[in-house]
Amino acid sequence: DADVTQTPRNRITKTGKRIMLECSQTKGHDRMYWYRQDPGLGLRLIYYSFDVKDINKGEISDGYSVSRQAQAKFSLSLESAIPNQTALYFCATSDQAGGIYEQYFGPGTRLTVT
Amino acid sequence: AQSVTQPDIHITVSEGASLELRCNYSYGATPYLFWYVQSPGQGLQLLLKYFSGDTLVQGIKGFEAEFKRSQSSFNLRKPSVHWSDAAEYFCAVGAYSGGGADGLTFGKGTHLIIQP
Numbered sequence: 377d378a379d380v381t382q383t384p385r386n387r388i389t390k391t392g393k394r395i396m397l398e399c400s401q402t403k404g405h406d407r408m409y410w411y412r413q414d415p416g417l418g419l420r421l422i423y424y425s426f427d428v429k430d431i432n433k434g435e436i437s438d439g440y441s442v443s444r445q446a447q448a449k450f451s452l453s454l455e456s457a458i459p460n461q462t463a464l465y466f467c468a469t470s471d472q473a474g475g476i477y478e479q480y481f482g483p484g485t486r487l488t489v490t
Numbered sequence: 491a492q493s494v495t496q497p498d499i500h501i502t503v504s505e506g507a508s509l510e511l512r513c514n515y516s517y518g519a520t521p522y523l524f525w526y527v528q529s530p531g532q533g534l535q536l537l538l539k540y541f542s543g544d545t546l547v548q549g550i551k552g553f554e555a556e557f558k559r560s561q562s563s564f565n566l567r568k569p570s571v572h573w574s575d576a577a578e579y580f581c582a583v584g585a586y587s588g589g590g591a592d593g594l595t596f597g598k599g600t601h602l603i604i605q606p
Protein backbone atom coordinates (compact mmCIF):
# COMPACT_ATOMS: atom_id res chain seq x y z
CA ASP A 377 0.00 0.00 0.00
CA ALA A 378 1.13 3.53 -0.77
CA ASP A 379 2.49 5.58 2.11
CA VAL A 380 0.72 8.79 1.04
CA THR A 381 -2.71 8.45 -0.50
CA GLN A 382 -4.99 11.07 -1.99
CA THR A 383 -8.69 10.89 -2.72
CA PRO A 384 -10.21 11.41 -5.15
CA ARG A 385 -7.62 10.95 -7.90
CA ASN A 386 -9.70 12.84 -10.41
CA ARG A 387 -12.59 15.22 -9.92
CA ILE A 388 -14.65 17.43 -12.15
CA THR A 389 -16.78 20.04 -10.45
CA LYS A 390 -18.70 23.17 -11.31
CA THR A 391 -17.96 26.77 -10.46
CA GLY A 392 -19.24 27.70 -7.02
CA LYS A 393 -19.29 24.18 -5.62
CA ARG A 394 -17.53 23.24 -2.40
CA ILE A 395 -15.02 20.46 -2.75
CA MET A 396 -12.70 18.64 -0.39
CA LEU A 397 -9.52 16.80 -1.30
CA GLU A 398 -8.24 14.33 1.24
CA CYS A 399 -4.78 13.10 2.10
CA SER A 400 -3.81 10.24 4.38
CA GLN A 401 -0.39 8.94 5.30
CA THR A 402 0.97 5.87 7.03
CA LYS A 403 4.53 7.12 7.35
CA GLY A 404 4.02 8.49 10.86
CA HIS A 405 5.30 11.90 9.81
CA ASP A 406 4.21 15.00 11.68
CA ARG A 407 4.54 17.49 8.84
CA MET A 408 2.08 17.60 5.97
CA TYR A 409 1.77 19.91 2.97
CA TRP A 410 -0.55 20.77 0.10
CA TYR A 411 0.81 21.97 -3.26
CA ARG A 412 -0.75 22.73 -6.59
CA GLN A 413 0.94 22.16 -9.93
CA ASP A 414 0.13 24.17 -13.02
CA PRO A 415 1.78 23.59 -16.40
CA GLY A 416 4.88 25.73 -16.73
CA LEU A 417 4.71 26.95 -13.14
CA GLY A 418 6.05 24.02 -11.15
CA LEU A 419 4.60 23.31 -7.72
CA ARG A 420 3.47 26.02 -5.35
CA LEU A 421 2.79 25.64 -1.65
CA ILE A 422 -0.80 26.21 -0.51
CA TYR A 423 -0.78 25.24 3.19
CA TYR A 424 1.36 23.25 5.56
CA SER A 425 0.98 21.81 9.01
CA PHE A 426 3.50 20.77 11.64
CA ASP A 427 0.90 19.02 13.79
CA VAL A 428 -2.85 19.03 14.38
CA LYS A 429 -2.68 22.39 16.16
CA ASP A 430 -0.28 24.12 13.82
CA ILE A 431 -1.55 25.25 10.41
CA ASN A 432 0.36 27.70 8.23
CA LYS A 433 -0.40 29.51 5.00
CA GLY A 434 1.84 28.96 2.04
CA GLU A 435 2.49 31.04 -1.04
CA ILE A 436 -1.00 30.75 -2.56
CA SER A 437 -3.54 30.12 0.23
CA ASP A 438 -6.30 32.47 -0.97
CA GLY A 439 -9.44 30.54 -1.91
CA TYR A 440 -8.37 27.45 0.04
CA SER A 441 -8.74 26.16 3.59
CA VAL A 442 -7.35 23.10 5.33
CA SER A 443 -8.11 20.82 8.22
CA ARG A 444 -5.69 18.55 10.07
CA GLN A 445 -8.07 16.03 11.57
CA ALA A 446 -5.34 13.78 12.92
CA GLN A 447 -1.63 13.32 12.53
CA ALA A 448 -2.28 11.11 9.53
CA LYS A 449 -4.95 13.17 7.76
CA PHE A 450 -4.79 16.57 6.09
CA SER A 451 -7.68 17.84 3.97
CA LEU A 452 -7.79 20.70 1.49
CA SER A 453 -11.08 22.48 0.80
CA LEU A 454 -12.18 24.83 -1.92
CA GLU A 455 -15.16 26.64 -0.43
CA SER A 456 -16.39 27.99 -3.75
CA ALA A 457 -14.46 26.53 -6.65
CA ILE A 458 -13.48 28.72 -9.60
CA PRO A 459 -12.04 27.69 -12.98
CA ASN A 460 -8.52 28.99 -12.26
CA GLN A 461 -8.31 26.44 -9.45
CA THR A 462 -8.15 23.75 -12.12
CA ALA A 463 -4.82 22.08 -11.41
CA LEU A 464 -3.03 18.99 -10.18
CA TYR A 465 -2.92 18.93 -6.38
CA PHE A 466 -0.28 17.11 -4.39
CA CYS A 467 -0.12 16.22 -0.76
CA ALA A 468 3.28 15.63 0.83
CA THR A 469 4.68 14.61 4.19
CA SER A 470 8.04 15.02 5.84
CA ASP A 471 9.89 14.04 8.95
CA GLN A 472 13.01 15.89 10.01
CA ALA A 473 15.00 12.80 10.79
CA GLY A 474 18.71 13.21 11.22
CA GLY A 475 18.62 16.93 10.59
CA ILE A 476 17.83 16.55 6.90
CA TYR A 477 14.33 16.23 5.69
CA GLU A 478 12.77 15.28 2.41
CA GLN A 479 9.19 15.35 1.32
CA TYR A 480 7.24 12.31 0.19
CA PHE A 481 4.52 13.03 -2.31
CA GLY A 482 1.18 11.42 -2.93
CA PRO A 483 0.05 10.48 -6.44
CA GLY A 484 -1.89 13.71 -6.96
CA THR A 485 -5.50 14.73 -7.51
CA ARG A 486 -6.44 16.18 -10.87
CA LEU A 487 -9.16 18.77 -10.31
CA THR A 488 -11.14 20.39 -13.11
CA VAL A 489 -13.50 23.26 -12.37
CA THR A 490 -15.93 24.00 -15.21
CA ALA B 491 12.18 34.88 0.08
CA GLN B 492 13.80 31.94 -1.61
CA SER B 493 13.51 31.22 -5.32
CA VAL B 494 14.62 28.63 -7.84
CA THR B 495 15.34 29.13 -11.52
CA GLN B 496 15.53 26.35 -14.05
CA PRO B 497 16.62 28.15 -17.22
CA ASP B 498 15.76 25.38 -19.64
CA ILE B 499 12.07 24.63 -20.18
CA HIS B 500 12.80 21.78 -22.61
CA ILE B 501 15.94 19.77 -23.29
CA THR B 502 16.36 17.12 -25.96
CA VAL B 503 19.14 14.56 -25.58
CA SER B 504 20.02 11.50 -27.60
CA GLU B 505 19.86 8.16 -25.81
CA GLY B 506 23.29 7.32 -24.44
CA ALA B 507 24.44 10.92 -24.38
CA SER B 508 25.31 12.84 -21.24
CA LEU B 509 22.87 15.17 -19.53
CA GLU B 510 23.12 18.31 -17.46
CA LEU B 511 20.06 20.14 -16.13
CA ARG B 512 20.67 23.55 -14.67
CA CYS B 513 19.32 24.94 -11.43
CA ASN B 514 20.06 28.26 -9.74
CA TYR B 515 18.68 29.19 -6.36
CA SER B 516 18.35 32.23 -4.17
CA TYR B 517 18.31 31.72 -0.43
CA GLY B 518 19.72 33.73 2.45
CA ALA B 519 21.18 30.86 4.45
CA THR B 520 22.63 27.45 3.79
CA PRO B 521 20.09 25.82 1.53
CA TYR B 522 18.54 22.42 1.54
CA LEU B 523 18.45 21.47 -2.15
CA PHE B 524 16.56 18.73 -3.91
CA TRP B 525 15.96 17.28 -7.34
CA TYR B 526 12.66 15.52 -8.01
CA VAL B 527 11.51 13.69 -11.12
CA GLN B 528 7.94 13.39 -12.35
CA SER B 529 7.16 10.79 -14.97
CA PRO B 530 4.05 11.32 -17.10
CA GLY B 531 0.92 10.90 -15.03
CA GLN B 532 2.89 10.17 -11.90
CA GLY B 533 3.73 11.86 -8.64
CA LEU B 534 7.13 13.20 -7.67
CA GLN B 535 10.07 11.00 -6.80
CA LEU B 536 13.15 12.28 -5.00
CA LEU B 537 16.34 11.83 -7.00
CA LEU B 538 18.80 13.35 -4.54
CA LYS B 539 19.25 15.96 -1.84
CA TYR B 540 21.95 18.21 -0.41
CA PHE B 541 22.33 19.93 2.91
CA SER B 542 25.99 19.96 3.84
CA GLY B 543 29.20 18.07 3.40
CA ASP B 544 30.47 16.76 0.09
CA THR B 545 29.28 19.08 -2.65
CA LEU B 546 28.92 16.23 -5.14
CA VAL B 547 25.81 14.26 -4.28
CA GLN B 548 24.91 10.86 -5.66
CA GLY B 549 21.30 9.93 -6.20
CA ILE B 550 19.15 7.17 -7.58
CA LYS B 551 18.99 6.03 -11.19
CA GLY B 552 22.60 7.06 -11.83
CA PHE B 553 22.03 10.79 -11.27
CA GLU B 554 24.37 13.13 -9.45
CA ALA B 555 24.34 16.83 -8.64
CA GLU B 556 27.00 19.32 -7.67
CA PHE B 557 26.41 22.16 -5.25
CA LYS B 558 28.40 25.30 -6.08
CA ARG B 559 27.87 27.98 -3.49
CA SER B 560 29.80 30.63 -5.43
CA GLN B 561 27.46 30.19 -8.40
CA SER B 562 24.29 29.48 -6.38
CA SER B 563 23.83 26.42 -8.53
CA PHE B 564 22.83 22.82 -8.06
CA ASN B 565 23.03 21.21 -11.49
CA LEU B 566 21.88 17.68 -12.13
CA ARG B 567 23.96 15.35 -14.28
CA LYS B 568 23.87 11.87 -15.72
CA PRO B 569 26.66 10.39 -17.84
CA SER B 570 24.44 8.35 -20.14
CA VAL B 571 20.67 8.79 -20.43
CA HIS B 572 18.15 6.05 -21.09
CA TRP B 573 14.80 6.40 -22.82
CA SER B 574 13.13 5.85 -19.45
CA ASP B 575 14.67 9.11 -18.19
CA ALA B 576 12.19 11.12 -20.26
CA ALA B 577 10.25 13.07 -17.65
CA GLU B 578 9.83 16.43 -15.96
CA TYR B 579 12.59 17.39 -13.56
CA PHE B 580 12.17 19.83 -10.71
CA CYS B 581 14.78 21.52 -8.60
CA ALA B 582 13.64 22.71 -5.17
CA VAL B 583 15.01 24.58 -2.18
CA GLY B 584 13.84 24.04 1.38
CA ALA B 585 12.87 26.92 3.64
CA TYR B 586 12.97 26.76 7.39
CA SER B 587 11.54 28.65 10.31
CA GLY B 588 12.36 28.08 13.95
CA GLY B 589 9.64 25.45 14.07
CA GLY B 590 10.89 23.26 11.30
CA ALA B 591 10.38 22.77 7.59
CA ASP B 592 8.25 25.43 5.92
CA GLY B 593 7.87 23.64 2.66
CA LEU B 594 9.72 23.56 -0.60
CA THR B 595 10.04 26.21 -3.28
CA PHE B 596 10.16 24.61 -6.70
CA GLY B 597 11.53 25.71 -10.01
CA LYS B 598 9.20 25.62 -12.99
CA GLY B 599 10.67 22.38 -14.24
CA THR B 600 12.67 21.11 -17.20
CA HIS B 601 11.02 18.74 -19.62
CA LEU B 602 13.52 16.13 -20.80
CA ILE B 603 12.98 14.49 -24.17
CA ILE B 604 15.08 11.50 -25.19
CA GLN B 605 15.76 10.93 -28.89
CA PRO B 606 16.42 7.36 -30.04
